[in-house]
Amino acid sequence: MRRIGLRLIAEKKAAIVAETAATEKGRGVERKDITERDLLTLLIRANMATDIPESQRLTDDEVLAQVPTFIVAGHETTSTATTWALFALAQRPHVQRKLRAELLGVPTDGPTMDALNALPYLDAVVRETFRHHAPVPMSLREAVQDDVIPVGTPYTDKHGRVRETVEVRRGDLVCLPILALNRRCDIWGDDAHEFRPERWEDVPEAAASVPGVWGNLLTFLGGPRACIGYRFSVVECVPAAVFLSLPRQVCSELLGRTKALLFALVRAFEFELAVPAEDVKKQSRIVTRPVVTGPDGRAKASLPLIIRPYRA
Ligand code: HEM
Numbered sequence: 001m002r003r004i005g006l007r008l009i010a011e012k013k014a015a016i017v018a019e020t021a022a023t024e025k026g027r028g029v030e031r032k033d034i035t036e037r038d039l040l041t042l043l044i045r046a047n048m049a050t051d052i053p054e055s056q057r058l059t060d061d062e063v064l065a066q067v068p069t070f071i072v073a074g075h076e077t078t079s080t081a082t083t084w085a086l087f088a089l090a091q092r093p094h095v096q097r098k099l100r101a102e103l104l105g106v107p108t109d110g111p112t113m114d115a116l117n118a119l120p121y122l123d124a125v126v127r128e129t130f131r132h133h134a135p136v137p138m139s140l141r142e143a144v145q146d147d148v149i150p151v152g153t154p155y156t157d158k159h160g161r162v163r164e165t166v167e168v169r170r171g172d173l174v175c176l177p178i179l180a181l182n183r184r185c186d187i188w189g190d191d192a193h194e195f196r197p198e199r200w201e202d203v204p205e206a207a208a209s210v211p212g213v214w215g216n217l218l219t220f221l222g223g224p225r226a227c228i229g230y231r232f233s234v235v236e237c238v239p240a241a242v243f244l245s246l247p248r249q250v251c252s253e254l255l256g257r258t259k260a261l262l263f264a265l266v267r268a269f270e271f272e273l274a275v276p277a278e279d280v281k282k283q284s285r286i287v288t289r290p291v292v293t294g295p296d297g298r299a300k301a302s303l304p305l306i307i308r309p310y311r312a
Pocket residue numbers: 069070073074075077078081134135136139140219220221224225226227228229230232233255256
């Protein structure tokens with residue numbers, strides 16, 4: 001990561017310097033010159049801008065330190081969410097058809113962020129994917145001191161006592177059950193374990209109690225350490241046309257793009273599972289990925305799909 005990150009930073013810096021020298025007779029970069037939309041270029045250009053004080057600049061090492069965040073916190077999570085969305089769509093042709101009909105109703109291949117956000121069924125499919133297939137299924141916190149955690153509903157402990165708090169000792173690990181909360185029947189109803197985008201037409205009142213930063217869900221967690229990238233993830237931050245016209249290498253730097261990706265993919269292709277659904281297992285190593293056992297007996301992270309160009 002360090003080797004590739006340093007190379008990318010050097011290449012982007014050289015490109016910015018060459019571009020400025022050629023077009024502006026060496027005036028130097030200013031904030032208004034920042035037009036490239038990929039995240040690393042934005043960061044480097046902002047950092048090189050002559051109208052930003054020295055004290056606000058990042059060192060190359062600090063820029064480099066952002067790369068794992070882009071890749072692990074941003075890219076892995078968002079690409080896994082898109083994979084699970086395709087898994088859900090491949091098993092439900094009616095949902096796939098309904099979504100495609102809505103997407104084909106958009107008169108351009110390059111809708112703006114606002115146009116993407118105005119598509120109700122795309123929104124419902126993305127919300128349901130993040131609810132039902134939360135890419136990060138749980139997280140942990142370590143208690144730094146003895147404490148008590150109040151609970152919403154009293155419970156009976158193993159000694160038969162009704163309790164309203166959970167006591168924790170310093171050093172105890174506390175699990176934050178993201179996926180379990182997203183799929184609670186007392187919040188989402190008896191079909192909470194099913195993938196059903198239509199549920200977002202009428203969100204149950206109980207969902208308002210979920211302290212998540214986005215969408216009545218715990219997918220991006222909540223509170224002061226919630227995900228900083230959730231808006232980026234839910235909808236791409238540039239028009240889809242820009243994203244689609246970029247080479248693959250650049251696309252992988254544009255992290256959060258679930259809606260833009262689904263817009264492009266579902267308009268153009270039909271998806272079907274290439275293996276029985278029960279052969280697709282889940283493996284959680286921070287992020288939950290689909291895994292399939294190959295002919296060599298080894299389980300690998302993959303989702304075999306049959307993909308056909310869509311013909312109206
Ligand atoms: C589907 C996409 C994503 C999911 C499901 C997701 C989920 C999460 C979760 C659950 C946390 C809290 C982890 C914890 O504290 O235990 C988190 C934190 C974080 N996420 Fe995301 N994330 C996504 C996309 C992104 C993107 C696109 C970025 C960056 C552009 C990003 C950057 C971060 C960072 C920096 C933190 C740490 C925040 C802090 O500790 O203050 N994430 N994310």
